Amino acid sequence: MPSASRAASRFASSRRRAIRGQMVLDDATAQRLRRVRLHRLAIGLGAACVIALAVGLYFSPLLRVQHVQVVGAKEVDASQVEQLASLGGHSMLRLDTASAQERIRFLPMVRSVQIERHWPQTVRVIVTERVPWGSWQVGDSRYVIDNEGVVLAPVALPDGSPVIKDLSNPVRLVPGDHVDLDAVTLTQSLTARVPGTLGENIAGLEYSTEKGLSLLTDAGYRVVIGDSQNVDYKLAVWKGIEGQMGRDHMSGHVLDLRFEERPSFQ
Secondary structure: OHHHHHHHHHHHHHHHHHHOOOOOOOOOHHHHHHHHHHHHHHHHHHHHHHHHHHHEEEHOOEEEEEEEEEEEOOOOOHHHHHHHHHHOOOOOOOOHHHHHHHHOOOOOEEEEEEEEEEOOEEEEEEEEEOOOOOEEEEEEEEEOOOOOOOEEOOOOOOOOOOOOEEOOOOOOOOOOOOHHHHHHHHHHHHOOOOOHHHOOOEEEEEEOOEEEEEEEEOOOOOOEEEEEOOOHHHHHHHHHHHHHOHHHHHHHOOOEEEOOOOOOOO
């Protein structure tokens, strides 16, 4: 019978393979193995194609930075920002934006910077500039500062901008230098709160490394605040002493609030 003959042939072939030490598989198992091998081969070829495509795109001029847009630069030179960014010609797939932002932040007028990709060939540099807030005076020289105490390039300030006289710093300042941040922060708080809390205006502001911040009231007496710690308590003590002594009797004197619970009046 033909079927018996084929079975006998397969048996003999299997027996010969078994004798040679080969694994004997049935037809279904062999087909499954072939499918697995083909599937793995297809996956390998697909991965190779993806890698080749990625490498091609990385080196392709189609995804290279061709345009750098600088947004928000008014006082800052936009061409200088673009030069410091140094991103022209770089691959859009791998831009070192962190280093570019760090370089741009060295410009004194730059407060923050953000870099965006606009595919396929454009980079946008968004600059937030520092805003002039007041003046830091050393001797006869006044330096424009922002509300973080950073010295800026000379610009016109509106009338009534705070002026802090530094009595202890003879050093000439240049844009990018930092003055005492606590004194600047405290000045912002006092100029906003003293008129409402004490009912009087600040006629002058002074700073020294020894005493911190002092202010001269329009009633003619000086108040040494020191630093920004416990400002609420210091203002309450100030108000209480003025209420007891009377504003007119304090003219020409100095109220020292640096030691909080042990204020002195001279």
